[in-house]
Amino acid sequence: MAWYDEDSWATAAFAPKGSTIAITFLLAVLLPILLHQFIYRKATPTTLPSFLLIGPSGAGKTAFLTLTERKVVAQTHTSTAPLAVELLLPEGHTPQSSHYRSPGDPAYERSRQFQLNDTPGHGKLRHFATTQLANPTNVRGIIFVVDAAAVAEEAGLNETAEYLHDVLLALQKRYTGATSSKGPKEIPVLVAANKMDLFTALPPHLVAQQLEKAISEVRKSRAKGLKDSGPALGGEDDSLDEDREWLGEGGEGSFEFAQMEEVGTTVTVQGGNVIGGDGVDVKSWYEWIAAQL
Numbered sequence: 695m696a697w698y699d700e701d702s703w704a705t706a707a708f709a710p711k712g713s714t715i716a717i718t719f720l721l722a723v724l725l726p727i728l729l730h731q732f733i734y735r736k737a738t739p740t741t742l743p744s745f746l747l748i749g750p751s752g753a754g755k756t757a758f759l760t761l762t763e764r765k766v767v768a769q770t771h772t773s774t775a776p777l778a779v780e781l782l783l784p785e786g787h788t789p790q791s792s793h794y795r796s797p798g799d800p801a802y803e804r805s806r807q808f809q810l811n812d813t814p815g816h817g818k819l820r821h822f823a824t825t826q827l828a829n830p831t832n833v834r835g836i837i838f839v840v841d842a843a844a845v846a847e848e849a850g851l852n853e854t855a856e857y858l859h860d861v862l863l864a865l866q867k868r869y870t871g872a873t874s875s876k877g878p879k880e881i882p883v884l885v886a887a888n889k890m891d892l893f894t895a896l897p898p899h900l901v902a903q904q905l906e907k908a909i910s911e912v913r914k915s916r917a918k919g920l921k922d923s924g925p926a927l928g929g930e931d932d933s934l935d936e937d938r939e940w941l942g943e944g945g946e947g948s949f950e951f952a953q954m955e956e957v958g959t960t961v962t963v964q965g966g967n968v969i970g971g972d973g974v975d976v977k978s979w980y981e982w983i984a985a986q987l
C-alpha cells in the first residue's frame with residue numbers, strides 16, 4: 695500500500711475523520727501545557743535562598759533577625775542553638791531578580807522570600823556555623839555581624855578578625871577545592887558593622903581597615919605556627935608548603951578584602967544599627983540582601 699492510496703495513513707491524516715480531528719485537537723491543547731511544564735519545572739524553587747548570620751558573640755545577630763521578623767526591637771540573649779527563620783524582604787527594597795517585575799506579580803512576591811540562619815557566636819558553639827559553612831547549599835550570602843564599638847579595642851578586634859579569617863578561609867578552600875571546571879557558585883560576604891549608634895563605634899571604613907590589618911596579623915601568626923610545628927609533625931618542608939592554608943594572595947604583604955574576589959567572594963562593609971535612640975538603621979544591609987536575591 696503506497697502512501698497515496700485511498701486508505702493509507704497520509705490520506706487519513708488529511709481526511710475529515712472523527713479520529714483525525716480528535717487527535718489534532720488533543721495535540722493542540724496538550725502541547726503548550728506540556729511545554730510550559732517542561733520549561734518552568736525549575737522556576738519554582740522548593741527551598742528558599744538563605745543567608746548565614748555569623749559573627750562573634752554579642753555582635754547583634756539575633757537582634758537583627760528578630761528586628762527583621764517582628765519589625766520591632768526586642769530583647770535578646772546569648773544564643774546557644776542555631777535558628778532559621780523564613781522572612782520577607784521589607785517594603786521599599788526590590789530583589790535584584792525582580793527589577794522589571796511589577797509588585798502585583800506572584801513571581802515578585804515569591805522572590806522577596808528568603809531565610810535567615812542565625813548561629814551562636816560563642817567560641818565553644820561555633821561548630822554550628824562551621825558545619826553550615828562547610829556545606830553551603832542554597833546559601834546566597836554570608837552576613838558577618840561585627841560590633842563596631844568592640845573592634846575599637848584590641849581584644850574585640852582580634853577576636854573578630856580571627857573569626858572572620860576562618861570564615862573567609864573556609865570560603866576560599868571551598869572555591870579552590872572545587873572539582874567542577876565551572877567552579878562553585880560565588881558566595882558574597884557582608885560585613886555588617888553594627889552598633890553605629892554608640893559613641894565609641896568606629897565608622898564603617900575604619901572597621902574595614904582595622905579588620906584588614908588584624909587579619910594580616912592572624913594570617914602571619916597562623917603561617918608561623920604551621921612552620922614551627924613542621925619538624926615536630928615529622929613533615930618535610932615541601933609537603934608542608936603545599937597544604938599551607940594562606941588566606942588571599944600569597945606573599946607576605948598585607949591582606950585586603952579585594953583579594954577575596956579571586957576566590958569568588960566579594961566582601962562589602964556596611965554600617966548600621968539594630969538598636970538606637972535615634973532610630974534603627976539597617977537599610978544598607980537590606981539593600982545588600984536585595985542585591986543577592
Ligand SMILES: Nc1nc2c(ncn2[C@@H]2O[C@H](COP(=O)(O)OP(=O)(O)OP(=O)(O)O)[C@@H](O)[C@H]2O)c(=O)[nH]1
Pocket residue numbers: 749750751752753754755756757758769770771772773774813814815816839888889890891892966967968969970
Ligand atoms: N547599642 C546597640 N546595641 C545593640 C545593637 N544591636 C544589638 N545590640 C545589643 O547587643 C547585645 C547582643 O545582641 P545579640 O543579637 O543577642 O547578639 P548575638 O550576635 O546574637 O550574640 P550571640 O547569640 O551570643 O552569638 C544585646 O544586648 C543587644 O541589645 C545596636 O545596634 N546598638
Ligand SMILES: [Mg+2]
Pocket residue numbers: 755756757770771772773812813814815
Ligand atoms: Mg544570638
